[in-house]
Amino acid sequence: MIFNIKITGKKVLFAGGGKIAEAKIKKLIKESPEISVIAPEVTEYIRTLGKGGKINIIEREIRIDDITENYFLVICATSNQGLNRKISIECRKLGILHDDLSNHRNSDIMMVASTIIGNLTLSISTDGMAPAIARRLKTELEEDLIHNSNNFEEDIKTIYNKKNVDA
Numbered sequence: 001m002i003f004n005i006k007i008t009g010k011k012v013l014f015a016g017g018g019k020i021a022e023a024k025i026k027k028l029i030k031e032s033p034e035i036s037v038i039a040p041e042v043t044e045y046i047r048t049l050g051k052g053g054k055i056n057i058i059e060r061e062i063r064i065d066d067i068t069e070n071y072f073l074v075i076c077a078t079s080n081q082g083l084n085r086k087i088s089i090e091c092r093k094l095g096i097l098h099d100d101l102s103n104h105r106n107s108d109i110m111m112v113a114s115t116i117i118g119n120l121t122l123s124i125s126t127d128g129m130a131p132a133i134a135r136r137l138k139t140e141l142e143e144d145l146i147h148n149s150n151n152f153e154e155d156i157k158t159i160y161n162k163k164n165v166d167a
Helices: 019-031 044-051 081-094 131-147 152-166
Strands: 011-015 034-038 055-058 073-076 097-100 113-117 120-124
Touching (some): 011 019, 011 081, 034 044, 044 055, 073 081, 081 097, 113 131
Parallel strands (some): 011 073, 034 055
Antiparallel strands (some): 113 120
16 A cells, blocks of 8 residues: 655655665655654765765664664665564564565665656556666656646646535
């Protein structure tokens, strides 16, 4: 089941600072969470965000005691599957939502391919089995919704307004 979770102002920890973490940060940063990255090395994009004060970077190996109840969400994006699993176990103990990008079976949540077109949010998932296909399908549907003359956004507004008038 797919949920939209508002993370504005929520503390999000990225364990890992490579290209995969970068891609997820690019998606999340639009929602204005408080992002921290703990990794011995980070991409240039992540470093630039840190220098600009948009995220907090701690350049060292992540430790299990870095995982605290202060975090709303933890993204396990290290290149070490065993470490990601240990982080997932700690998150589960502390009741923290987490996404293990190396093994989604260890995750509470998964970040899905999604896009927003007006008042329509389109989310697609292959349950981590084929993210490239989910992205391609999202792109194709997005193109269709934007460039074809359908009236989904107007239909949504009409139904919403009618529902609120009838309430």
